[in-house]
Amino acid sequence: LGIPADPRLIEVLGWIAYLIPVAALTYWPRALRPDPRTAQWLRGSLAVAFAALAVGIAALWPQPQVTLPDHAPRVLEGDVDTSAGPDLRLQGEVLEMGATRVDLTGAEATPERHLGLPSLHREVQSQTEIAGAPGQIDLATLAQLAGGRLPVGVSPARNPGPFVAEWTRLEQVTVWTAGDALLDAQGRSAVTLRLSGGGLTTARTLRVDMAPGGMATGAWVMAPAAAQDAADALRSVRRARIEHQFWARELPVILFLIALALAASALARARPTPFFPARSL
Missing domain, CATH: 1.20.1280 (Monooxygenase)
Structure with a gap:
């Protein structure tokens, strides 16, 4: 003004x-x-x-x-260029990351200064099924998901596949909000794969390094430039x-x-x- x-x-x-x-x-x-x-x-x-x-x-x-950013990109922790998946978008009390939705309603909100601004700090853990993931995988795909080798206890002779696959995404998210705006966020993503059938006598659960569709897993942060833009807009x-x-x-x-x-x-x-x-x- x-x-x-x-x-x-x-x-x-x-x-x-x-x-x-x-x-x-x-x-x-x-x-x-x-x-x-x-x-x-x-x-x-x-x-x-x-x-x-x-x-x-x-x-x-x-x-x-004053216009506040309505979404923010996220990157892998320690990397300012590598995308960590869909942008972050705060819709009321829900943090959206593409198809993944993290409900902040039940999380304890702690007043805290972040990036020089008064904010609410919340930590949330969530577990959601991955929609659209393949329901079956073969031995070659399983070896690729496990880093180039078959998991311990899985044998081509005894467990030839294909296996019934159930995919779950685990999210641990830390969020800083100011009013109804997203100030900053960081988190860690992991994907677990539950296998059954294909010669397995009992179901096996594995943690994989890559989600279906190429979505990266691991630690991520809200892009530093986007967090600074949000802080500047909130000051305005x-x-x-x-x-x-x-x-x-x-x-x-x-x-x-x-x-x-x-x-x-x-x-x-x-x-x-x-x-x-x-x-x-």
Whole structure:
């Protein structure tokens, strides 16, 4: 908005807006003061003008328009270029990461300063089935998922496959929010694969390094540039709200009080002086 946002400076401006007209009325040289009737008219006119100005500013001062980012990319921890999957998006109390949704409702919210801003810190663990993942895999695919070799205990002779596959994604997410905006986030993703059939006498659960569809697993963070952009936008929101509070709320109140004081003074001076006829003793 281009207007100073320092609360102390705004307070000084408010006092200036009040003291200048009051001081002018109080200390105006007596020789230059208008006659009583003109002075009364000036007080009434100024009262109307201040009241109209107060109403106009309160009604017409624009609401702050600051746009917050609605999504943020995430990258692998320690890497500013490698994407860690779908962007982060905060929708109410749900953090969305593509098809993965992390519900923040039940998480304990701890007040904390993060990136220089007051925020709420929450940690959530979630476990969801991966939709659209292949329901069956063969030995070659299993070896590829396990890093190039078959898992211990799986033999091509005894367990030729194919296997029934159930995919689960595990998420541990730490989130910092400010109001209804996402400030920062980090987490760790893992994918477990439960195998059955294909010659296995009991089900086997493995942790794999790559989710179906090529989605990476491991530690990730919200892209540092996106976190800084979110922090800068939230600071802009805070400054805009402070400015709006003063210019559209506090200043009109000050102007209206000045108008009341002028109107009261004009009415007081308009009252006729009581006349008491002299009595002879």
